[in-house]
Amino acid sequence: MKRLDFEQRHEYLVCVDSDGCLLDNMELKHKECFTPATVNVWNLQPVSKYARQTAEFVNLYSRSRGWNRFPALVRTLDLLFDRPEVKEVGLEKPDLSALRRWIETTPTLSTPALRVYCAEHGIEDGVLRQTCAWGEEVDANIRRIVRNIRPFPNVRAALGRIAQQADLVVVSATPNEALTRELKACGIVQFFNCVAGQETGTKSESIRLAMQGRYAPDHVLKVGDAASDYKAAQDNGVLFYPIVPGMENESWKTLELTAFPTFVEGSYRGERMDGYLAAFLSYLPETAPW
Numbered sequence: 001m002k003r004l005d006f007e008q009r010h011e012y013l014v015c016v017d018s019d020g021c022l023l024d025n026m027e028l029k030h031k032e033c034f035t036p037a038t039v040n041v042w043n044l045q046p047v048s049k050y051a052r053q054t055a056e057f058v059n060l061y062s063r064s065r066g067w068n069r070f071p072a073l074v075r076t077l078d079l080l081f082d083r084p085e086v087k088e089v090g091l092e093k094p095d096l097s098a099l100r101r102w103i104e105t106t107p108t109l110s111t112p113a114l115r116v117y118c119a120e121h122g123i124e125d126g127v128l129r130q131t132c133a134w135g136e137e138v139d140a141n142i143r144r145i146v147r148n149i150r151p152f153p154n155v156r157a158a159l160g161r162i163a164q165q166a167d168l169v170v171v172s173a174t175p176n177e178a179l180t181r182e183l184k185a186c187g188i189v190q191f192f193n194c195v196a197g198q199e200t201g202t203k204s205e206s207i208r209l210a211m212q213g214r215y216a217p218d219h220v221l222k223v224g225d226a227a228s229d230y231k232a233a234q235d236n237g238v239l240f241y242p243i244v245p246g247m248e249n250e251s252w253k254t255l256e257l258t259a260f261p262t263f264v265e266g267s268y269r270g271e272r273m274d275g276y277l278a279a280f281l282s283y284l285p286e287t288a289p290w
Contacts (some may be wrong), residue, residue, distance in 0.1 A: 002210035003034050004169065006194035012166035012264055013215045015207050016192075016226035017066065019175050023182060025149045026225075030059045033141035034069070041134040042094070047086045054080040054288075063286045065245070066226025068109045068173045069138065073131070074099060078290060083264045093138070098125045111135030112140065142178055149182050152243075154252035159191040161256050165264050170195045171222070171232070173205040205231035211236065221263050223255065227284060230277065230284065239269055242280035 020026030035055045044051040058064050058076045067075070074096055080086055081093040106113055115132050117123070133212065162168060168191055172179055176197035183189035196206040203224075211220055220238035222229055225245055233240035241259050243251040259276070262268040 003214070004194050004196055004200070004206070004209045006167070006169070006210075007272075008167060008214050009193070010166050011215065011219055013169065013210060013220045014162050014166045014260075015169050015171040015210060015220065015222045015238075017203070017229050017243075018170055018172040018179055018183070018197075019223040020066070020245065021223065021229075021248075022151055022155055022170070022188065023149050024152050024248070025146060025182065025187065026060065026245075027046065028149075028210075029142060029146060030056060032145050037134055037137040037141055038073070041130060041137055042077065044080070044091075046089050046091060047080070049082055050083055050085055051076075053290075054083070057288055060245075061284070062288070063227040063281075063284045065284060066173065066224065066228045068202070069135065070099070070103050070109050070114075070131070073134070074103065083290060093126050094130070096127060098128050099131055102128065106231055108199060108201065109173075111139065111215075112199075120137045135283065138151050139175065139178070146178075146182070147185070149186055151186050151188055152248040154249050154256065156188060158256035158260070159188060162260055163191050166221075166260075168192045169206075169210045170197075171203050171210070172197050173203065173228075174198060176200070203228060204235040207232055207236045207238065211238070218266070218269065221260075227281065230280075239263060239273060240277065241268075241273070242276055244280050244283055246283065 019029060035052050038055055039048050045265055055076050058072055066073055071100050075097060102114065103109065103118060106117065111132060112126065118128055139144065148271060155210040170192050174197050176199050181196055183195065184281055200206045207222060217237040221241055222233035223241045223243060225243040230240050241255055259268060262272060
């Protein structure tokens with residue numbers, strides 16, 4: 001793949017996640033768009049209470065927060081059907097093996113890519129078709145419901161400060177169309193050199209494509225609200241700054257006044273970054289509480 005197409009203006013690069021990081025839309029999207037589609041398309045009405053609880057744990061309140069929708073769906077269904085309360089109801093777990101294979105082999109984790117895959121291979125697998133229907137219902141819900149979104153209060157000031165010394169790229173698992181629409185609607189798209197959403201590739205791939213031939217790893221900072229953002233930074237050997245769920249305003253203020261200045265000074269890696277990371281991970285458990 002070619003590198004991302006944008007003009008380099010600075011020697012530093014800051015890659016920022018969107019949902020739940022820049023934009024205060026994570027709870028809205030998952031509670032009003034994703035989870036209702038999951039209950040509806042996967043016929044989970046008899047266990048809707050547990051389906052909602054499991055989906056919110058996976059997507060909002062655990063280390064899998066911020067995962068691409070398809071691996072997150074698999075984790076949700078795995079955890080849900082393993083719950084004693086769900087086993088007692090007697091629902092049959094769908095066979096996810098074909099979906100797992102596609103997730104492991106596809107270069108692009110998106111609903112259009114899955115649709116093309118099914119068409120090109122003549123696949124009639126019920127679960128893959130069901131996954132397409134689920135993805136389309138999620139996107140329809142988002143188009144219908146998600147509006148009037150705002151960035152977190154201290155985002156605009158922080159982006160203005162960062163843009164003076166670093167190039168800015170959005171690196172997100174959100175589909176490009178929805179991502180660009182939301183950034184434009186809330187008036188912050190102008191801060192970014194480039195927007196790299198779901199169709200560009202994984203977060204790790206998008207960072208690599210943004211860096212390629214331009215920036216040294218120590219001159220790149222990934223900003224995100226999920227453990228997957230940290231992993232994407234690790235995959236590329238770059239630095240990481242967390243936006244802590246529930247403490248977004250404070251996190252952006254600290255980024256503007258403390259973390260970003262030490263990043264460009266070259267003193268961020270080490271004790272300072274490790275301290276932010278430890279505090280961040282303490283908010284995101286790995287094990288479900290039930």
